[in-house]
Amino acid sequence: MRITKKERQKKLVQALEADPFMTDEQMAKLCQVSIQTIRLDRMELGIPELRERIKLMAESNFDRVRSLAPQEVVGEVIDLQLDQSGVSILEIKKEHVFERNGIARGHFLFAQANSLAIGLVDAEVALTISAEIRFLRPVHINEKCVCYAKVVKSQFSRTYIEVRTKVNSEEVFYGKFVVFRQKKK
């Protein structure tokens, strides 16, 4: 016995973390033991077989891809008057919050506001130039952030937009955005 069972199992877990696509055969070679030993190890450790592992990975990302892939806008736009105002909603889920305390990471609120501000501008190219933002109170998991954006001024190639995000009519985020635009449609 070269290394102990415990050590081998530890090694296995690490190896699978680095490359979850290993077959039992490959693991057996890696650990210099028989395939049966590997299978017993997987049993003990509660590690499913390759195909199950792959499936779990694919499934877990499938939802995420679906909910995050239409990434052009963060949050669901429910109202939009181009060059005037818009409203979007973002429900804070576990992927948005700090594990530790369940408080939403600021950049998601920013992303919602930024997306809406950009989406508001009726131009071929619209890019954020600058922003002044304020996080007024922490937002928690399961809260629905309703984001209101309003164009306050449009000068030369710049659009000035004011954004307020509320949770139950309580303001949680405020931002002033300056957006650069090029060539009206």
Next chain:
Amino acid sequence: MRITKKERQKKLVQALEADPFMTDEQMAKLCQVSIQTIRLDRMELGIPELRERIKLMAESNFDRVRSLAPQEVVGEVIDLQLDQSGVSILEIKKEHVFERNGIARGHFLFAQANSLAIGLVDAEVALTISAEIRFLRPVHINEKCVCYAKVVKSQFSRTYIEVRTKVNSEEVFYGKFVVFRQKKK
């Protein structure tokens, strides 16, 4: 022959788009044809078998999971002196940019900066209170954003952090963050 071959194949593609986890058997039932017909259809359409499909999904998201799942931080932290300074790198990929023009959406640069600023603060709870940010030039796909954050002041329960993001020593983003902190570790 109820529906034509073309119609059936169209149906198949749509069904698989909605649920890529279907076996040939399930598809056969769905289309009211034999399993062999489904296999011929897959051949013609160049659709791989279930296991291959699942594997492709898992693989394609594996990289993304790696780079995005440790979501506590957007970007890879390569240097960190708590309460002093830190550096992180974010490579702009296709999921970060506007499809239209290949320019990075601002909120990713913000997220990188915000994450680093929060990560810099050595406290149990650290939350962004406000930020003043400026996007100095557009960042394109494949560019590597190196983000430098520096604590400039720490007063009461607030930490003031300055962040500069560069691409090839050219400044692309600048931000001043105010971070709230609670209870030192």
Next chain:
DNA sequence: TATACTCTTAGTACTAGGTATTAAAAGGTG
């Protein structure tokens, strides 16, 4: 009507990467 042709179904052999089970060998410890 017979023939040609596409479409569909059936059946067999084989594959990877396993599970589940039983049994035997190897190794270390009291």
Next chain:
DNA sequence: CACCTTTTAATACCTAGTACTAAGAGTATA
């Protein structure tokens, strides 16, 4: 030496296929 854990081996079976051959069904064409 006996006991017990650990490891290996062997066998039957499973799923979701591939690869291939062959035959039947349905339709159009000479």
